[in-house]
Structure formats: structure tokens, C-alpha cells
Amino acid sequence: MRNRSLIIVVVLLVHGVFGAGEVKSVSVMVGDSVTLHTDLTETKGFDELQWEIPGENNIIAQIDREANRVSVPGNQEERFRDRLKLDHQTGFLTITNIRTTDSGDYELQIKSSMNVNKYRFSVTVRDVFFVNTDGVKSVSVTEGDSVTLHTGVTQKQRDDVIQWKFGDQDLNGPADAETGEITIRNIQRDQTGDYTMEINTSSMILHRKYYIAVGEMNTVSVMEGEPSILYTGVIEIQGYDLILWKFEDHLIAEIDKVANLFLTYDNNAGGKFKGRLQLHRQSGELTVRGSRTTDSGDYHLNMNSSTHSFQRSINVTVSGSGRSGAVSGISGASVGLMVWAVAVFLLREV
Incomplete structure (x- = not known):
């Protein structure tokens, strides 16, 4: 095997130790849970601590020790609705299940009898x-x-x-x-x-x-002259930026959504696939029409997205027309792969 x-x-951009007056840039993905904090393990000696959205005069979380009050008014807003958590000891602010609408600047003010320190975070949330x-x-x-x-x-x-x-x-x-x-x-x-x-x-x-x-390992067995259908395991390729199909070390098909390219390379691999490759635009599956015994071998699939990428090998066996049982092999392999694709799609929708 x-x-x-x-x-x-995954994407995370943070650098170095955080001091008052700095702006710390943080880049995350939709769905992440992010806790913003200073390098202090515990905020001691302050009278009041508050988190706000700069420019909006909007306090979203606050600790007032003189009044012995802890409040998170941001949870009452539609924007954050019950997704903010404030640590009573440290003052750390957590945004759960973060959304693109949460992108922007957040400012922490720590007030004491001696001074006021401000810390600012610039949060960018990438959609996935x-x-x-x-x-x-x-x-x-x-x-x-x-x-x-x-x-x-x-x-x-x-x-x-x-x-x-x-x-x-x-x-x-x-x-x-x-x-x-x-x-x-x-x-x-x-x-x-x-x-x-x-x-x-x-x-x-x-x-x-x-x-x-x-899911189960992908293998395909077909009869000479029948099509070999190589499935990606997804119903739609939405979310994937780049899809590459290779036969052994030869690139034979490519989908580049950024450049809007849907290409087959019939002349690669010594031209053995000339005029026989078909690329499905919706699912990314590759069909080799009129399979030949010389098409047997390992086909490699590379799929890249903003959240993950994977590489997979699919072993294809093309049997001569005189061998029995090949037709049932075609049906079993094709139906099995399609069932897996549908199951994955439904799982993603749950």
C-alpha cells in the first residue's frame, strides 16, 4: 500500500512579545476560536479593564473592580450575539466561532491610579x-x-x-x-x-x-475499451483553488480556479492519452475514454484549498477484453467511489 x-x-500570523502602544496583527479563519491577550499572565493592580471597538465608542467587555462588576455588553449585540467570553482574572477576551464580520480593530485599555495602558489588535478573518x-x-x-x-x-x-x-x-x-x-x-x-x-x-x-x-481506498478496474472514471471524492470542487491529475510523474490535467483554467495535457506521458482525456468542471473527476491495457498504473490527484490540501494515488487496472468479470469490476469501482463522494457531501452539509 x-x-x-x-x-x-491553516493561517496564523503573530510575532514577538506584545507591548503597550503596539498594534498586533492576527489572521485567522472563519470558525476559529480566538483569545486576545497581552503577555501578562495576570492583570494585577488595575482599577478598570475594558475592551472596545476603536472609533465606535463601543465597549464590548469590561471589568470594574471598584464597582465589583464584570460585564460583556457585546453579547447583547447582533454582531457578537453570545460569542464573547471575558476571563475574570486575566481580562483575556475570547471570540468564539469567529466570522468575517468580526474583522477589524479591538482595543484593550487597562486603567490604574497611576496610568492607562492601551493594547490594540488588528484581526483579519478569512472566509473558507x-x-x-x-x-x-x-x-x-x-x-x-x-x-x-x-x-x-x-x-x-x-x-x-x-x-x-x-x-x-x-x-x-x-x-x-x-x-x-x-x-x-x-x-x-x-x-x-x-x-x-x-x-x-x-x-x-x-x-x-x-x-x-x-473512506475506503480508491482502486479502479475496467475492461479494455471502456472508460476509466477517476473520482475526486467531492460533488463540487467549490473551495478548491488548484486540482492536478498526474499519471505516474506526468501532468495530464489541471484545474486552476484562480486563473480560470480547465486543461488536459494529451501530449504528455508520451502522447498515450491523446484525444481521450475528459475533465469534469463541477466535480474535478477525470475520465480516460477507450481504456487500453497500457493505461494501467498509478494516477495521482492533488487538491489544494485555503484550509487543506491532499495528495492521493489511485491504482487503475485495465484488463484485456478476453477476461471475464471485468464489467462487474467497472460497476463496483465506479458505484463505490460515487457512494463515497455522496456520503462525504452529505456529511459536510450536516
């Missing part, structure tokens, strides 16, 4: 396709794939802490020393479930959840 790779792409109403990102793979979950961190700072869990179980695999990403090799059906990531830095804590669905 060959190893395949899936890459989960593979996310449900609870903020969970969905990913579909097949058993045997090698799955790499990415943090989006290019270089961990000395005090950064990155943790991964599968359900309630810590993932203690070999994490990359620079990025904190973790790899699950030869993934199996019993590894379907929730994967969570926490990144704790000097200025924020980010939580992200993925649901990974692991």
Missing part, C-alpha cells in the same frame, strides 16, 4: 468553504493516506506552545520543530473523528477543529 499525503492548511455552522472544518481522505496537519506558523517563537489532540487523546507524534505541524501516516478508518489544535503565543490563543472522514 502506498502512502498518500493530505495537507491541512469547508466549515459548518459550529466552526468545524471538514476534510475527506481515504485510508492509507499520509495526513499532515499544518499550523500555518513559519517559525515558532521560543515561548510558543502548539498542541494537537484526536478526540481527548494527545497526539504525540513527531511534530515539526519549526512549525509544530504533525503527520499521521497510513491513516485508517478508525481514525475518523475530531482533530483539534491549540496555539498559545504571547498575544493570543487560537483553537481550531477539523473533522476528518476516512
Whole structure:
């Protein structure tokens, strides 16, 4: 069994220690839970602490120690409706299931009898396709794939802490020393479930959840002269920016949505597929018409999106016309792959 790779792409931009007067830029994805904070482990000696939207004169969370009052008025607004949490001890502000409408500046003011310190955060929320109403990102793979979950961190700072869990179980695999990403090799059906990531830095804590669905391995057996249909496992390719099909090491088809390209490369691989390749624009599936025994081999699919990427190998066997049972093999492989695609689509909609 060959190893395949899936890459989960996440985005997080934070740098260094956070001081008063700075503006800290934070980039996250829709559905994330983000906690904004200073590098202080506990805010001591202040009389009043408040979070507000600069320019709107709009206080969204407040701790007033003189009045012994803690309030989160932002939860009464339609914009944040019950998605803000304020830590009573530290004053850290958490925005749960973050949305694109939450993008913008947030200012923390810490007032004491001696001075007033201000900290500003500029939050950018990127929209993504593979996310449900609870903020969970969905990913579909097949058993045997090698799955790499990415943090989006290019270089961990000395005090950064990155943790991964599968359900309630810590993932203690070999994490990359620079990025904190973790790899699950030869993934199996019993590894379907929730994967969570926490990144704790000097200025924020980010939580992200993925649901990974692991389906059966893709193989295709057809009879010579019949079409070979290679499925992507999705009903629609919306959300994917780049799709590549290769036969062994030869690029034979490409969908580049950014450049609006839908191309087949009939002359590659020695021209063996000339005039026989068809690319489905909606699902990204590839059809090889009039299959020949020389078409047998490994086909590689690469699909990239803003949340994840994956690489998959599909083994295709083209049998000579004299062999019996080939037709049933075609039907079984094609129907099985389509059932998996429909199941993944329905799962994503739940």
C-alpha cells in the first residue's frame, strides 16, 4: 500500500512579545476560536479593564473592580450575539466561532491610579468553504493516506506552545520543530473523528477543529475499451483553488480556479492519452475514454484549498477484453467511489 499525503492548511500570523502602544496583527479563519491577550499572565493592580471597538465608542467587555462588576455588553449585540467570553482574572477576551464580520480593530485599555495602558489588535478573518455552522472544518481522505496537519506558523517563537489532540487523546507524534505541524501516516478508518489544535503565543490563543472522514481506498478496474472514471471524492470542487491529475510523474490535467483554467495535457506521458482525456468542471473527476491495457498504473490527484490540501494515488487496472468479470469490476469501482463522494457531501452539509 502506498502512502498518500493530505495537507491541512491553516493561517496564523503573530510575532514577538506584545507591548503597550503596539498594534498586533492576527489572521485567522472563519470558525476559529480566538483569545486576545497581552503577555501578562495576570492583570494585577488595575482599577478598570475594558475592551472596545476603536472609533465606535463601543465597549464590548469590561471589568470594574471598584464597582465589583464584570460585564460583556457585546453579547447583547447582533454582531457578537453570545460569542464573547471575558476571563475574570486575566481580562483575556475570547471570540468564539469567529466570522468575517468580526474583522477589524479591538482595543484593550487597562486603567490604574497611576496610568492607562492601551493594547490594540488588528484581526483579519478569512472566509473558507469547508466549515459548518459550529466552526468545524471538514476534510475527506481515504485510508492509507499520509495526513499532515499544518499550523500555518513559519517559525515558532521560543515561548510558543502548539498542541494537537484526536478526540481527548494527545497526539504525540513527531511534530515539526519549526512549525509544530504533525503527520499521521497510513491513516485508517478508525481514525475518523475530531482533530483539534491549540496555539498559545504571547498575544493570543487560537483553537481550531477539523473533522476528518476516512473512506475506503480508491482502486479502479475496467475492461479494455471502456472508460476509466477517476473520482475526486467531492460533488463540487467549490473551495478548491488548484486540482492536478498526474499519471505516474506526468501532468495530464489541471484545474486552476484562480486563473480560470480547465486543461488536459494529451501530449504528455508520451502522447498515450491523446484525444481521450475528459475533465469534469463541477466535480474535478477525470475520465480516460477507450481504456487500453497500457493505461494501467498509478494516477495521482492533488487538491489544494485555503484550509487543506491532499495528495492521493489511485491504482487503475485495465484488463484485456478476453477476461471475464471485468464489467462487474467497472460497476463496483465506479458505484463505490460515487457512494463515497455522496456520503462525504452529505456529511459536510450536516
